[in-house]
Structure formats: structure tokens, C-alpha cells
Amino acid sequence: MPGVVDVVPCEGGWCVRVHATGEVLHFAGGGEAERRARKLAADAAEPVEVRIHDRGGRLVGRWVAQGAAA
Template sequence: MTCVFHVAPFDGGWCVKICDTGEVLFFKTGGEAERQARRLAALHPGPSEVRVHDRQGRQVGRWIDGASLLDHELRASRVPPTIASSLPPLLPEPVDDRAA
């Protein structure tokens, strides 16, 4: 089963809910929380996923085993399918802590 790490705003900061234990880690910024969630997901022994939510609860980012799905979905929707399937994978954008 895939382990999902959720990153979401919480009480003036940001948190990461750890899939297996339900433990919650707290951070000052969304960037810190997202980086930690991605590190934890990379260290997880099985399939893992990170879901990032904004202050309205909308999912704004998603990584499965280190790959950003939203980048691939957006890219594929703007390019004809024959071209989109041949594009190399995108790396996730760096997170700017100041924007969180």
C-alpha cells in the first residue's frame, strides 16, 4: 500500500502528517514542511506519495516516488499526445520559503 505524506497549513505554520504513524511534524514555513515530507517519502521503504495542500485545502502539488505529477499533467495537457509522451520527465521546482 502507498504511504501518503500530507503537507498542509496548521495553526499559523505548516505540518506534515506521517502516513504510517499518524504523527504530525510542525514547521514555520510550507517550504520546510514540503522538503521534509519529500525526504521522508524518499526514505520510506515502499511506495510513497507526498500531497501538498494550500490554505484553502486544495491540492497544489503531488509527488509519487519523487516525480511531480502536476508538472507532467500540465505539460501533457498543453502538448499533443504524440509529443507529450516523448518529453523527458520534469524535476520538481525548488520551493521558495519566503512565499509560504
């Protein structure tokens, strides 16, 4: 099962939530948050599913990055 990273709206902007570690990163803009999520997924040693949510909380995009070691 791949790791999961969510990009979600949060107070004051957008958050990247890394499920494996519980880490939450805060960003002012959604594009910035999505770029960071993609980078985290690409640099991971295992496959990572990135899920993008809109301001209403709806899932609007997802993909699986195979990770650097794949």
C-alpha cells in the same frame, strides 16, 4: 498502495502528516515542510505519495517517491 504524507496548513505554520504512523510534524514555513515530506518519502522503504495543499486546503501538487528500497 503507497503510503501517504500530506503537507497542510495548520495553526502557526505548516504540518507534515504521516498517515502510516499518525505522526504530525510542525514547521514555520511551507517550503520547510515540503522539503521534510520529500525527504521522508525518499527515505521510506516503500513508495510514498506526497500531497501538497495550499492555505485553502486545495490539493496543489502530488507525486509518488519510490522509496530507498525500490
